[in-house]
Amino acid sequence: TVKGDIITSIAAYDAWSDAERNLANTPTKNQTSSRRAVAYQYALDHNTLLTVDRLLRQFRQSLMESGFIDADNKLHGNEGNNDNDDSNKYERKMFPASSLPQDKKIAHKQYDALLTSCCLVAGLYPNIVTLLRPPQNTRKKGSSRGVGGGGGGKLLTKEGQICKVSSQSFQSERIRNASASGKDAYAMYHAKHRTQGVCGGAQNQVTMSNPGSGKEKGGGGGDIYLSEVNFVPRYALLLFSGGTIELRDNTAIVL
Incomplete structure (x- = not known):
């Protein structure tokens, strides 16, 4: 299993980010308030998490500019990915709720613990x-x-x-x-x-x-x-x- 400080930080960001996705149909003001509430509840730094969120968006843009993602957000080498596959059942989208549904194809390996640990080692x-x-x-x-x-x-x-x-x-x-x-x-x-x-x-x-x-x-x-x-x-x-x-x-x- 993969256990560590970085993994915990990712889980903390997920919880904070989920507060926005769970309120995707609510006004932006309420979304921000919900994120702040999660940060306050778990003693997290809201401004730091906002910075992480911006960096994640920049990373997505870099992938597109580098050609790893097509204009329709299809990940190279993953054209055959099946959205109905049970392996995707517990996946969250890598990017915020405002992004396209196809974005989940980009992160189809995000819960692969061994792959995550290999990235940490590298x-x-x-x-x-x-x-x-x-x-x-x-x-x-x-x-x-x-x-x-x-x-x-x-x-x-x-x-x-x-x-x-x-x-x-x-x-x-x-x-x-x-x-x-x-x-x-x-x-x-x-x-x-x-x-x-x-x-x-x-x-x-x-x-x-x-x-x-x-x-x-x-x-x-x-x-x-x-x-x-x-x-x-x-x-x-x-x-x-x-x-x-x-x-x-x-x-x-x-x-």
């Missing part, structure tokens, strides 16, 4: 991490935290760095509650951040411009955190990462 490679599960003997009875307060899983980069996930990530709880046994799990991330010192009772995080260098690997102090962590299937990594797999302590590390 876009974020080589930022790969492996989930390190906690040893069996580090758990106290009746406690979810390990001995010494270091319970839960960690993320291992191909450079050998042990990293944590940002507390703001939707993956933080999943990694913190990782079981001692289970399948190998891999994730892609967008950027690394290292905590440096304490200011006003809070840690400062500084983006690591060259996180894979030996200098940063060996020192610098502070914990390393990853942002926009997205778990992806091993098959996507094998097909699109172009790396090799090495076994370390019974864990398959993608290099």
Whole structure:
């Protein structure tokens, strides 16, 4: 399955955008109010979502100008798509309600989880991490935290760095509650951040411009955190990462 911060962001946009589609026959003013209500209910930034919506429209226009979409909105290579196919039953339209019905043909693969994960791998490679599960003997009875307060899983980069996930990530709880046994799990991330010192009772995080260098690997102090962590299937990594797999302590590390 594909689970991650980016996937969650897409789902949030879908919920916000659906508020307009569900009120397609209502005045524009009420549509905007409904979108704002959804943003307020789920603590989303309405203006940011409007920006995403505009970018989506620009992307559609770019597809048309590049020749990937004909004037009648037919996607090249998908002329035989059947609108009555059960595989389209749960599809939403990629574009707003004001666009043509044929637009749904453009997004007929939008709910293909494996294809989505392949896009994440292609876009974020080589930022790969492996989930390190906690040893069996580090758990106290009746406690979810390990001995010494270091319970839960960690993320291992191909450079050998042990990293944590940002507390703001939707993956933080999943990694913190990782079981001692289970399948190998891999994730892609967008950027690394290292905590440096304490200011006003809070840690400062500084983006690591060259996180894979030996200098940063060996020192610098502070914990390393990853942002926009997205778990992806091993098959996507094998097909699109172009790396090799090495076994370390019974864990398959993608290099």
